[in-house]
Amino acid sequence: MKEKYMEELDFCMNLWEEKWACEFWWETKCDQCGVPYLLLKLLTWEVLHWKDIHRLSKEDWKKKITEIKNKE
Numbered sequence: 001m002k003e004k005y006m007e008e009l010d011f012c013m014n015l016w017e018e019k020w021a022c023e024f025w026w027e028t029k030c031d032q033c034g035v036p037y038l039l040l041k042l043l044t045w046e047v048l049h050w051k052d053i054h055r056l057s058k059e060d061w062k063k064k065i066t067e068i069k070n071k072e
Contacts, residue, residue: 002043009039009065016058036061043068 015022016030032055041047048056056064 005039005043006068009036009043012036012039013058013061013065016061030058031055040064040068 012022012030012033012035020031021027021029022033036056037048048054
């Protein structure tokens with residue numbers, strides 16, 4: 001199952017590189033989307049924000065994904 005979550009996270013990051021948006025919830029802008037945070041939680045059980053939300057940049061996400069892939 002984790003492979004599917006990683007595929008989806010990679011898909012999101014590819015969309016971010018190419019379009020900066022997807023058709024999830026009427027053209028959601030990637031930097032405002034919650035899907036990567038949910039996928040990260042499903043992959044690692046890590047929750048990046050609770051009360052004080054700090055959105056990760058595209059470069060931050062690339063580093064996070066690299067860390068996850070290196071752990072596997």
